Amino acid sequence: MSYQPGRVRGRGRYLNSRISRGSDRRQNMRYSASNTPSVSNANISYHDNNCCSDISFSLDLDEKGVAFFAELKNMWNMLKKSPPVVSRLQKYFSSLENPYIEVLRLICNCQEFHNAKNKSLPMFIIEEFKIWSTMNRANIIHLLVPQIKIDAFKVSLRQNTQILIKIIIDVFEMRQEEELFLGIIRCLIDKKQFKEACQYATLLNLQNHFSIHEFLIPLVLQDKLFGVDEFLKNNPKHQAELVVWMDSILGNPSVRDALGEYVNNLGISDLKYDKMHAKPWKKLIARLIKMFKLAPDLTPNLNRRRNEGALNFLLHKRFIDNTFGDESWKEMVQEAVGDDLELRKELVYQIAQYGDFSEALRWAHFYNLDKKDWPYNVRMFDENPDRNRAQQQVCQQEYISWDDDVIEQPIDVNEYHKLVLPRNAICLIDDQSAFENFLDSAMQNVDIIGIDCEWKPSFGGQLNELALMQIATRKNVFILDIINIGNKCPHLWQELGQFIFNNCDILKVGFSFTGDIHMIRNALPYLSFSTKQLGVFDLCSLWKHLEKFPEVKLPFEVQKGGPSLSTLVQHCLGLPLDKSEQFSNWEKRPLRESQIMYAALDAYCLIQCYDVIRKCCEKVNFPFEETCYNLMTNEKLTRKHNKRMGNKKKSVSSPKEEVVQSPSPHQEPVHAEKVRVVCDTMLQGLGKKLRSCGIDTAILENNQDHMVCVKYAIDDRRYILTKGYEIYKMLNGYVPQGHCLRIISDNVEEQIKEVIDYYKVVVTKNHIFSRCQNCNGNNFVKISKSTMNTLARVVNNCPPPACLYEDEATGFSSDDDYCEDSIQSSNVSYNRKWDLYSDEKIDVGLCRTRLGAKIQIETVPKPLLEKYDFFYVCEECGKVYWDGSHFERVVAGRLQGIVQ
Numbered sequence: 001m002s003y004q005p006g007r008v009r010g011r012g013r014y015l016n017s018r019i020s021r022g023s024d025r026r027q028n029m030r031y032s033a034s035n036t037p038s039v040s041n042a043n044i045s046y047h048d049n050n051c052c053s054d055i056s057f058s059l060d061l062d063e064k065g066v067a068f069f070a071e072l073k074n075m076w077n078m079l080k081k082s083p084p085v086v087s088r089l090q091k092y093f094s095s096l097e098n099p100y101i102e103v104l105r106l107i108c109n110c111q112e113f114h115n116a117k118n119k120s121l122p123m124f125i126i127e128e129f130k131i132w133s134t135m136n137r138a139n140i141i142h143l144l145v146p147q148i149k150i151d152a153f154k155v156s157l158r159q160n161t162q163i164l165i166k167i168i169i170d171v172f173e174m175r176q177e178e179e180l181f182l183g184i185i186r187c188l189i190d191k192k193q194f195k196e197a198c199q200y201a202t203l204l205n206l207q208n209h210f211s212i213h214e215f216l217i218p219l220v221l222q223d224k225l226f227g228v229d230e231f232l233k234n235n236p237k238h239q240a241e242l243v244v245w246m247d248s249i250l251g252n253p254s255v256r257d258a259l260g261e262y263v264n265n266l267g268i269s270d271l272k273y274d275k276m277h278a279k280p281w282k283k284l285i286a287r288l289i290k291m292f293k294l295a296p297d298l299t300p301n302l303n304r305r306r307n308e309g310a311l312n313f314l315l316h317k318r319f320i321d322n323t324f325g326d327e328s329w330k331e332m333v334q335e336a337v338g339d340d341l342e343l344r345k346e347l348v349y350q351i352a353q354y355g356d357f358s359e360a361l362r363w364a365h366f367y368n369l370d371k372k373d374w375p376y377n378v379r380m381f382d383e384n385p386d387r388n389r390a391q392q393q394v395c396q397q398e399y400i401s402w403d404d405d406v407i408e409q410p411i412d413v414n415e416y417h418k419l420v421l422p423r424n425a426i427c428l429i430d431d432q433s434a435f436e437n438f439l440d441s442a443m444q445n446v447d448i449i450g451i452d453c454e455w456k457p458s459f460g461g462q463l464n465e466l467a468l469m470q471i472a473t474r475k476n477v478f479i480l481d482i483i484n485i486g487n488k489c490p491h492l493w494q495e496l497g498q499f500i501f502n503n504c505d506i507l508k509v510g511f512s513f514t515g516d517i518h519m520i521r522n523a524l525p526y527l528s529f530s531t532k533q534l535g536v537f538d539l540c541s542l543w544k545h546l547e548k549f550p551e552v553k554l555p556f557e558v559q560k561g562g563p564s565l566s567t568l569v570q571h572c573l574g575l576p577l578d579k580s581e582q583f584s585n586w587e588k589r590p591l592r593e594s595q596i597m598y599a600a601l602d603a604y605c606l607i608q609c610y611d612v613i614r615k616c617c618e619k620v621n622f623p624f625e626e627t628c629y630n631l632m633t634n635e636k637l638t639r640k641h642n643k644r645m646g647n648k649k650k651s652v653s654s655p656k657e658e659v660v661q662s663p664s665p666h667q668e669p670v671h672a673e674k675v676r677v678v679c680d681t682m683l684q685g686l687g688k689k690l691r692s693c694g695i696d697t698a699i700l701e702n703n704q705d706h707m708v709c710v711k712y713a714i715d716d717r718r719y720i721l722t723k724g725y726e727i728y729k730m731l732n733g734y735v736p737q738g739h740c741l742r743i744i745s746d747n748v749e750e751q752i753k754e755v756i757d758y759y760k761v762v763v764t765k766n767h768i769f770s771r772c773q774n775c776n777g778n779n780f781v782k783i784s785k786s787t788m789n790t791l792a793r794v795v796n797n798c799p800p801p802a803c804l805y806e807d808e809a810t811g812f813s814s815d816d817d818y819c820e821d822s823i824q825s826s827n828v829s830y831n832r833k834w835d836l837y838s839d840e841k842i843d844v845g846l847c848r849t850r851l852g853a854k855i856q857i858e859t860v861p862k863p864l865l866e867k868y869d870f871f872y873v874c875e876e877c878g879k880v881y882w883d884g885s886h887f888e889r890v891v892a893g894r895l896q897g898i899v900q
Contacts, residue, residue, distance in 0.1 A: 055151045059108045068092050076121050093132050098143045103129045104155050116161045130171045149174055153181050169203055178204040194218045198227040207235045212242045223272040239292045246285050251301040255281050310336040319354040328584035345373050357381035416578035417569050419601040426600045430481035435492050438478055446473050447747050448507045450606030453516040454586045454599055466523035467586035470603035477600040491861025493526035504535045505685035505748045509606045511565045512540045541631050543568055551620045569605050572612040629682055633702055665738035666760045672767040678712040682723040686751045691776055694767025710734040756898055763899050770834040777876035779835045785869050791857045794847050853878035
């Protein structure tokens with residue numbers, strides 16, 4: 001049985017007009033199981049197939065094909081992708097003698113073929129054929145001969161959709177005989193179609209058959225980097241070769257001149273000459289090194305150029321800006337110059353050019369440079385320093401006078417903002433003992449902290465590594481030495497993450513905090529920084545947003561300065577920061593006193609600026625709290641004003657109308673377990689604290705609408721708690737009087753008291769920690785140490801000893817209590833308002849509670865599994881708690897005056 005094409009008809013005439021007339025003699029070629037020519041890799045002549053347009057059969061449909069294609073288009077226009085259309089197409093495939101050829105004809109005759117989109121007809125046809133051919137592969141694979149694969153490859157060259165190309169490659173199984181297409185790809189290279197050649201070489205996994213000079217370098221010069229990136233993935237040989245070649249170009253005085261002869265020889269068109277300069281060339285090399293994590297040793301010229309730039313930067317900071325401390329200057333110059341003799345000579349020469357001969361002489365002696373390499377003025381100064389000291393002062397004064405009209409004179413040392421805290425309020429955390437004390441006592445009753453990080457500036461191909469993390473409260477600044485404790489005490493870092501970074505009750509203030517967050521996550525994996533960045537607030541974002549509102553004015557006007565923390569401090573507090581220690585070696589130990597003071601002030605000034613901005617906003621009745629909330633949750637902020645005002649003067653916002661709170665629905669005191677509330681998205685932190693007081697509290701997620709509160713109020717008879725002024729006015733109309741409370745304070749402890757006082761809630765010690773702060777459940781199971789170890793073995797796929805299953809817990813004992821994330825044990829005894837079960841109710845094999853929740857055994861640090869005798873697991877979410885001193889601290893801290 002054979003297939004005989006019919007007369008040339010339909011849209012295929014247009015496509016076929018581009019095919020060589022030599023194909024006419026092949027129109028009667030028969031493709032079938034019996035007479036399909038056998039073409040192997042050996043007998044295919046690349047000379048015959050190198051042309052990218054010649055195809056061995058006609059792309060025009062016969063009469064049967066034309067009729068079906070018209071029917072298919074009508075069905076597609078009416079039904080799109082639907083079961084009837086799919087069924088009809090599959091039946092047509094089954095009726096064909098060689099469906100591989102016919103599917104190429106169908107897609108080529110589609111009007112959208114050249115730029116096929118995802119939901120277009122050609123994409124639908126090829127996707128359905130892929131499914132059908134996979135199911136019927138055993139019956140049709142013998143029809144897929146090498147010549148048809150070559151023809152399909154040439155058909156794919158006629159359109160520009162990579163997704164369609166990938167499907168064609170998969171359907172026609174081209175990767176199994178990829179060497180068939182080497183000749184066609186080289187034909188593309190000869191035609192200067194470098195992008196297409198690179199694309200197909202990548203899709204067919206032919207990287208090893210081509211060198212970087214054939215199309216990678218031309219694409220780099222044309223700035224078509226996407227194809228280059230894809231080609232280089234999982235191909236370290238070409239990665240290294242390309243980077244080394246590009247670095248060799250960088251070793252020439254002029255990048256453009258070095259590339260000129262190369263470009264002329266290749267005859268490359270459409271060049272991006274603006275990229276053929278040292279600066280963009282360096283950026284491109286650095287990008288490839290970072291993307292593929294290549295060794296810096298591959299690029300000596302890039303490293304040298306980087307160090308030269310770093311040296312010029314340091315010289316400018318030292319002699320022009322005058323913002324470089326002596327110790328920092330010495331450290332960073334040595335870091336930038338390294339062992340490069342030429343850079344050492346350049347250092348001495350440049351310092352002499354700035355007129356500081358004594359400093360130049362000091363570095364010449366420090367690096368033991370040959371005297372013949374010294375600048376003339378430095379040699380004269382060395383021979384008679386006293387006589388030439390006056391000449392040095394003249395040279396320095398002359399140099400300064402050159403740019404006197406453009407260089408801003410440095411601020412006097414006494415005109416910088418100073419840290420108001422005493423020295424003993426700054427604590428350096430550099431060992432486990434200090435870390436534990438910091439977690440146990442220092443961070444209690446804190447509602448806002450300032451966070452900043454320090455790391456050593458990197459030169460060459462070195463990666464930045466976090467050296468310090470500063471955490472400032474209103475009373476203290478804690479400097480965590482990452483170099484000494486970053487890889488130690490994983491359970492303490494985990495506790496810090498839970499207590500601060502994943503705690504929405506504590507506002508974490510930073511400035512341009514994205515880089516710091518990235519460094520923290522990379523350096524401290526045990527910190528478990530939430531991807532939601534709970535309670536993280538960027539002062540820089542607020543500052544930029546307030547520029548749209550001229551009615552909000554900061555106390556001090558600043559004429560010069562970009563959007564830096566120093567400028568913001570000057571706006572808020574009157575004086576800028578002293579940044580002389582900013583560029584210093586933060587990895588060197590011990591830290592200098594000046595470094596410690598600089599690091600402490602950088603974190604503490606964030607709280608000071610936050611307070612000043614808040615007061616300025618409140619002064620003009622600007623919605624500060626709602627603005628901060630929207631910035632933290634990435635909600636779009638729009639300026640509310642009448643667009644028809646034109647250029648009219650904008651008036652200051654009028655004060656909000658004060659809303660009178662309705663009387664409380666409770667006339668008599670009510671116990672905490674009988675009160676049910678729902679907190680909106682602005683009070684998520686308060687909601688968790690109310691749960692710790694034993695109050696049944698539902699909390700809205702960030703993506704939920706505030707009207708969900710009304711549903712909770714009606715269905716579960718809950719009281720609504722909100723903080724937004726407009727939201728309160730809206731929600732209050734849906735519920736009875738007193739069932740919606742607007743919270744006024746920003747302090748969590750004061751917010752708790754507002755709720756307790758308004759609803760007359762009685763909170764006893766039996767209510768504390770009687771609910772899970774994670775899911776609001778109050779069903780717990782008490783698990784013994786031995787059972788916990790068994791669960792840990794199950795999670796780690798280790799077979800537990802049989803004896804461990806025999807050690808069962810005795811049930812709830814009134815001599816035990818629990819709390820979250822604490823280290824020390826507690827002997828306090830209370831009868832909590834919870835439902836407690838023994839560990840007979842858990843499934844040890846599946847590591848699940850009786851309600852089916854997975855026990856979060858992996859969240860418990862291993863040292864604690866041996867430290868405590870009992871653990872408490874929430875039945876509903878599987879969160880694990882254990883005994884500790886946190887109970888006493890909470891009762892004596894934020895719940896003081898609340899617990900009866």
